[in-house]
Amino acid sequence: MTDPLSKAATATAIAGAVMSGKVKASAVVDATLARIEAAESTINAFTDVVAERARKRAAEIDSGLHRGPLLGVPFAVKNLFDIAGLPTRAGSKINIDGPKAARDGALVRKLEAAGAILVGALNMGEYAYDFTGENIHYGSSRNPRDTTRMSGGSSGGSGAAVAAGEVPLALGSDTNGSIRVPSSLCGLFGLKPTYGRLSRAGSFPFVDSFDHLGPLARSAEDLALSFDAMQGWDSDDPVCTDRPVDPTLPRLIEGVDGLRIAIAGEYFARGGEPEAFEAVATVAKALGATKTVILPQAAAARAAAYVITAIEGAQLHLPRLRTRPQDFDPDTRERFMAGALLPGAWYVKAQRFRRQYRAHVLKLFEEVDVILAPATPCTAPKLGQTMMKLDGVELPVRANLGVFTQPISFIGLPVAVAPLQRPGGLPIGVQLIAKPYNEQAALRVAAHLQKVGVATAPPA
Amino acid sequence: MAQEKPDVARMVEEGAKIVGLTIAPEYRANVILNVERSLLIARPLLELELEDELMSSPVFRP
Numbered sequence: 001m002t003d004p005l006s007k008a009a010t011a012t013a014i015a016g017a018v019m020s021g022k023v024k025a026s027a028v029v030d031a032t033l034a035r036i037e038a039a040e041s042t043i044n045a046f047t048d049v050v051a052e053r054a055r056k057r058a059a060e061i062d063s064g065l066h067r068g069p070l071l072g073v074p075f076a077v078k079n080l081f082d083i084a085g086l087p088t089r090a091g092s093k094i095n096i097d098g099p100k101a102a103r104d105g106a107l108v109r110k111l112e113a114a115g116a117i118l119v120g121a122l123n124m125g126e127y128a129y130d131f132t133g134e135n136i137h138y139g140s141s142r143n144p145r146d147t148t149r150m151s152g153g154s155s156g157g158s159g160a161a162v163a164a165g166e167v168p169l170a171l172g173s174d175t176n177g178s179i180r181v182p183s184s185l186c187g188l189f190g191l192k193p194t195y196g197r198l199s200r201a202g203s204f205p206f207v208d209s210f211d212h213l214g215p216l217a218r219s220a221e222d223l224a225l226s227f228d229a230m231q232g233w234d235s236d237d238p239v240c241t242d243r244p245v246d247p248t249l250p251r252l253i254e255g256v257d258g259l260r261i262a263i264a265g266e267y268f269a270r271g272g273e274p275e276a277f278e279a280v281a282t283v284a285k286a287l288g289a290t291k292t293v294i295l296p297q298a299a300a301a302r303a304a305a306y307v308i309t310a311i312e313g314a315q316l317h318l319p320r321l322r323t324r325p326q327d328f329d330p331d332t333r334e335r336f337m338a339g340a341l342l343p344g345a346w347y348v349k350a351q352r353f354r355r356q357y358r359a360h361v362l363k364l365f366e367e368v369d370v371i372l373a374p375a376t377p378c379t380a381p382k383l384g385q386t387m388m389k390l391d392g393v394e395l396p397v398r399a400n401l402g403v404f405t406q407p408i409s410f411i412g413l414p415v416a417v418a419p420l421q422r423p424g425g426l427p428i429g430v431q432l433i434a435k436p437y438n439e440q441a442a443l444r445v446a447a448h449l450q451k452v453g454v455a456t457a458p459p460a
Numbered sequence: 461m462a463q464e465k466p467d468v469a470r471m472v473e474e475g476a477k478i479v480g481l482t483i484a485p486e487y488r489a490n491v492i493l494n495v496e497r498s499l500l501i502a503r504p505l506l507e508l509e510l511e512d513e514l515m516s517s518p519v520f521r522p
Contacts, residue, residue: 297504297508299504300504300505300507300508302501302504303501303502303503303504303505303506304505306498306501306502307498307502307505310498318479318481321481322480322481322482325482325484325487330487330490333487334487334490334491334493334494335494337476337481337483337487337491337494338472338491338494338495338497338498339494339498340475340476340479340481341471341472341475341476341479341481341491341495342495342498342502346502346505346506348516349505349506349508349510350505351516351517352510352514352515352516353505353508353510353514354516354517355514355515355516355517356510356514396497399497399501
């Protein structure tokens with residue numbers, strides 16, 4: 001069994017050890033803080049460490065004040081989550097001048113109510129308009145598998161911190177792929193739940209139409225454990241579902257029995273490097289999946305997601321673009337400015353198309369339960385790399401790392417990422433896509449792939 | 461009928477005035493580049509024909 005104080009320990013293992021009294025929560029927190037201190041000069045995943053708060057919480061747990069399924073599990077959150085007493089940076093310099101958060105974001109409160117211990121806030125691309133993990137204000141978060149390479153973004157610190165073993169669990173946000181891209185590039189399990197499934201209250205927004213929050217972890221069980229603890233209606237988020245909590249962890253034991261699994265063809269089978277499609281083929285083989293399905297008009301879905309993102313994001317930041325343009329990261333500023341100038345008719349058309357595309361894709365789920373697709377078109381690019389070649393075509397890195405994730409989050413489908421470590425190479429992830437509110441199916445496939453050794457956590 | 465190539469630089473200049481945005485000269489080339497990229501990426505959406513009856517969902521329920 002993995003040592004609960006080691007960097008390879010999962011949240012499940014730590015909670016089990018703390019609950020059984022094998023280890024004190026204070027010892028877990030001390031080991032975590034020591035690992036963060038040792039790793040940060042190379043990884044740069046954290047922007048804030050709340051050591052005093054974490055030690056106090058751990059002492060309370062050790063004195064029996066708190067219980068819960070995540071007892072003693074250290075976690076950190078992308079710095080767009082509110083943390084009481086800290087400014088909510090959202091990757092920006094501008095937000096530091098804003099008010100400090102009066103209380104923790106909804107999901108931070110839920111994880112702590114389940115016994116987990118917040119240890120800090122994580123680096124991210126400015127205002128989440130990013131797939132790279134680069135940030136001019138706080139430096140780039142680095143990929144632990146190769147620190148000259150991108151972590152992926154915009155939840156770059158979340159991916160880097162978990163992959164480096166600094167924390168077993170991190171929360172990120174995913175508007176167009178910002179959990180799935182770092183999960184793929186850092187080689188982690190990640191979950192973007194159904195749109196509206198988890199409360200976004202107390203997090204800094206980006207694109208209301210697509211913003212999702214979710215976990216990154218070292219195992220499928222940890223995704224299910226944390227997702228279950230975070231479910232539930234919240235009146236503070238206008239799109240949060242009032243569906244009852246539907247635990248996924250007890251269902252992992254069912255494996256893939258009865259699940260109909262297919263591979264996404266056409267759009268999702270081109271425009272990437274061979275390793276992206278080899279990963280899908282490896283996963284399909286392990287699952288015995290041979291059927292191919294076509295998500296109709298996926299290219300238009302990606303285009304519509306791009307348009308809605310550009311226009312909603314620009315509208316949100318227009319006051320700051322007018323008054324403090326010099327304080328933005330240049331890589332986001334000029335994209336936001338461009339978005340402010342795009343025609344409103346494009347936006348309305350994109351929103352109308354969204355409903356049509358949703359209907360077409362939901363029809364596919366009458367025949368299948370889980371669809372496989374690449375998470376990223378390539379493994380981690382080099383830090384600072386601006387262009388990449390996909391299928392022989394030179395394309396901008398920033399706009400294209402999410403080509404396979406955007407058509408999925410566009411209609412809010414739940415997706416788990418299964419990481420393939422590719423010994424001798426760099427990791428890459430496969431999207432396990434399910435119909436709305438069917439996270440359990442995607443997580444069961446992820447757990448099965450983990451069980452048979454196809455999807456694994458990065459080496460500790 | 462062939463579509464005339466849009467003058468993106470002029471669109472950026474005039475559009476910025478309309479939305480009350482001052483684009484410093486050193487940002488201008490990149491803003492133009494990003495609008496041009498947007499035109500390219502949006503094309504599959506813009507080329508679609510949608511039924512008149514198709515309505516969006518004001519509160520989106522997946």
